[in-house]
Every structure is written in structure tokens, then in C-alpha cells.
Amino acid sequence: MIDNKAINMDTLNRFLFDNHPVRGEITRLEKTYQSILENHNYPIAVQNLLGELLVATSLLTATLKFDGDIAVQLQGDGPLTLAVVNGNNQQELRGVARVNGEIADDATLKQMVGNGYIVITITPKKGERYQGIVGLEKETLIGCIENYFMQSEQLPTRLFVKTGVHNNKPMAAGILLQVLPANENIQASFEHLSALTETITGDELFQLPTDEILYRLYNQEEVRLFETHQIIFKCGCSRQRCEDSLMTLPASEIDEILNEEGGKIDIHCDYCGKHYLFDAIDIAQLRNKRHLNYH
Ligand SMILES: [Zn+2]
Structure with a gap:
């Protein structure tokens, strides 16, 4: 042994x-x-x-x-x-x-x-x-x-x-x-x-x-x-993954959540308890990065 x-x-x-x-x-x-x-x-x-x-x-x-x-x-x-x-x-x-x-x-x-x-x-x-x-x-x-x-x-x-x-x-x-x-x-x-x-x-x-x-x-x-x-x-969650799933949503829906939640989108991971926060500036940068139209 x-x-x-x-x-x-x-x-x-x-x-x-x-x-x-x-x-x-x-x-x-x-x-x-x-x-x-x-x-x-x-x-x-x-x-x-x-x-x-x-x-x-x-x-x-x-x-x-x-x-x-x-x-x-x-x-x-x-x-x-x-x-x-x-x-x-x-x-x-x-x-x-x-x-x-x-x-x-x-x-x-x-x-x-x-x-x-x-x-x-x-x-x-x-x-x-x-x-x-x-x-x-x-x-x-x-x-x-x-x-x-x-x-x-x-x-x-x-x-x-x-x-x-x-x-x-x-x-x-x-x-x-x-x-x-x-x-x-x-x-x-x-x-x-x-x-x-x-x-x-x-x-x-x-x-x-x-x-x-x-x-x-x-x-x-x-x-x-x-x-x-x-x-x-080990949790597989990351800011990148949250960004990817956010960007699959229609722009209007993201704007709506931002409005309702006081200017912040809070994505919470059920597995590890981590919070990923996105404000309007983060979202604008993400959209620029992906060449998405704001409107
Ligand atoms: Zn996690």
C-alpha cells in the first residue's frame, strides 16, 4: 500500500x-x-x-x-x-x-x-x-x-x-x-x-x-x-459568460431591465453566490465591442 x-x-x-x-x-x-x-x-x-x-x-x-x-x-x-x-x-x-x-x-x-x-x-x-x-x-x-x-x-x-x-x-x-x-x-x-x-x-x-x-x-x-x-x-461562471448571455437579449429588453433595476443589472450565480454587475456604461461598451446598434 x-x-x-x-x-x-x-x-x-x-x-x-x-x-x-x-x-x-x-x-x-x-x-x-x-x-x-x-x-x-x-x-x-x-x-x-x-x-x-x-x-x-x-x-x-x-x-x-x-x-x-x-x-x-x-x-x-x-x-x-x-x-x-x-x-x-x-x-x-x-x-x-x-x-x-x-x-x-x-x-x-x-x-x-x-x-x-x-x-x-x-x-x-x-x-x-x-x-x-x-x-x-x-x-x-x-x-x-x-x-x-x-x-x-x-x-x-x-x-x-x-x-x-x-x-x-x-x-x-x-x-x-x-x-x-x-x-x-x-x-x-x-x-x-x-x-x-x-x-x-x-x-x-x-x-x-x-x-x-x-x-x-x-x-x-x-x-x-x-x-x-x-x-x-469550481464554478464555471465568469463575467465573460454573463456578457455573452446578456448580448443574446434584445437591446430593448436590456434597457428595460436597466430602467427597472435602478441602472444596474445584477446577474447572480446560483452555484457559487457571485454577483456580476453591469451598469449602462458597461452595456454601452459591450455593444460597441460587438458592433451592435444601440437602437
Ligand atoms: Zn458561479
Whole structure:
């Protein structure tokens, strides 16, 4: 095993079992998760769900075999109208939720989302975009994502995800186990490894070094732990992007907003909480830059 004594949060590691055709990933999120929660006042149940979604997306992006982006989006007709996490294979993640109504602390997935589904969009840098839709057929988000793996890759996959609070900070972490392709008859050993992984607690995932977690779970097994990847919160918003979307609006509409909002257009990013302000002078400069007519 690689020496990995420090408790590195916001990291992802892959691992392999030498004696079983099964691979694993472990991901632990602290700052990334906090960045997603900090500018919002989400109900507790939504905070937990976003934590699960974040862990699941991190684990999912680590299964990509190419450069690209992934979006895991929950939508429905319940009080949680939208929850989405975007990630890429550099483990840059961001996420947001929209709530419209009351959500109890112990609300179930169904109570939050109502009639809904999960859309998983994978956009490779080169090649075709892929979109998979999974119904909310299981009681938990994680159960639904396991279904997605079964449907899309035909590979038995288990996710073990915990969210909680440690040292007054929200944390989210999880482990993925997946049968390697072309191994049909390993149900017994996959169940055995899953049963071992099932015993992990939130406290262990939030507090122990990665190699110690793997040792606690699999000390009867030969496990190879691979290099550590850093996970960061990164929002793709920028002033340039705001300018681009502003300039798609008709000039008259921009003028109207400027009038109504007291001479300033305030574009607010839901993901990171940043504000981008544009006044009449900014707009005039943008129009000049793009050779657009003022009238
Ligand atoms: Zn942003």
C-alpha cells in the first residue's frame, strides 16, 4: 500500500482487489461540500441529499475513461424542484438545489422530489454526448444510481455513502465497488466484499486516513491503493459568460431591465453566490465591442 497517513479530505482514490475482479473508489468531501452549502439556506434533508449527490457524482466521474463533464440532475414536481451536481474528470465539482415549499428534516427522496427522475448527462471533450434517464424506482438516491450503473454499463455496482457533521462541519463521503467487465460468476465474492464495505461508519469515513479505512474493511484481502486525486469546488461562471448571455437579449429588453433595476443589472450565480454587475456604461461598451446598434 502507498503511504497515505495524513487524513486528506477532498480526495479520491481508486483501489483494486488482487484476488477478486472488483475495483473500488473512495471519496471524501469537506470543503467542496461546504462551498456548495455555504451561500444557501437549504433544509437539512436537502443538504444531505446534495451531499449524497456530490459523492455519487465524484465516484461517477472517476469511472469515466475519457476527458469530459458529467451532470447528475434530479428533477420532479415536489418541493425540491431541482438538484444538480456538475463534475469533470479533474474532479472539479459544483452543485445547486432549488426548493419551493416546506421540506421536513426527515423527508424521503419521494417526498422531496415527488414524481421525478434522474438525468445523467456525460459530455466527452471529444465525441458524442450521452444522456441516461433513471426513474426514482428505489427509495434512496444511491439505490437509483446503482440502478443506473446496472442499466448503462451492465456492471454490478454498489455505493456506500454517508453524510453528516464532524467538528461542526458538514461532511460527505463514500465508497464505490464495481465488478470488472467480463466477470459474470463472481456474485458470491462481490456480495462478500459488499457486506464488508457495508460496515463502514460515517465517523470512520470522516476521520480516518484512507489506507486505514481500507485496512479496517478488508484486512483479510489484498488491496492495492492508487494515487490520491484532489477534489475541488469550481464554478464555471465568469463575467465573460454573463456578457455573452446578456448580448443574446434584445437591446430593448436590456434597457428595460436597466430602467427597472435602478441602472444596474445584477446577474447572480446560483452555484457559487457571485454577483456580476453591469451598469449602462458597461452595456454601452459591450455593444460597441460587438458592433451592435444601440437602437
Ligand atoms: Zn458561479
